[in-house]
Amino acid sequence: MPPPLSQLQRDIAVALLHERTPQKDIASAVNCSIPQVWKIARNLRRFGQANAPKAEIQGRPRSLPEEAVEVPFYGLFRKVFCPR
Numbered sequence: 001m002p003p004p005l006s007q008l009q010r011d012i013a014v015a016l017l018h019e020r021t022p023q024k025d026i027a028s029a030v031n032c033s034i035p036q037v038w039k040i041a042r043n044l045r046r047f048g049q050a051n052a053p054k055a056e057i058q059g060r061p062r063s064l065p066e067e068a069v070e071v072p073f074y075g076l077f078r079k080v081f082c083p084r
Contacts, residue, residue, distance in 0.1 A: 002033050010050045013040050 016026045023037045
């Protein structure tokens with residue numbers, strides 16, 4: 001995986017993409033790979049910025065609400081750490 005681009009490199013690539021410079025020339029000017037330029041161009045088309053926004057909700061949704069998970073743990077906690 002190539003190293004991430006700095007903010008300056010990303011800004012230069014965006015400026016050159018707006019000028020409709022060939023992607024091969026952008027890659028050599030910014031010192032990155034051509035697929036990285038493709039991804040920046042795609043993100044500009046889709047999201048209007050060089051980076052895609054982070055997805056808010058990730059992972060598998062919980063099957064139990066928070067309250068149901070906390071109750072058995074509290075009972076176990078009392079048994080282990082607070083013996084009579």
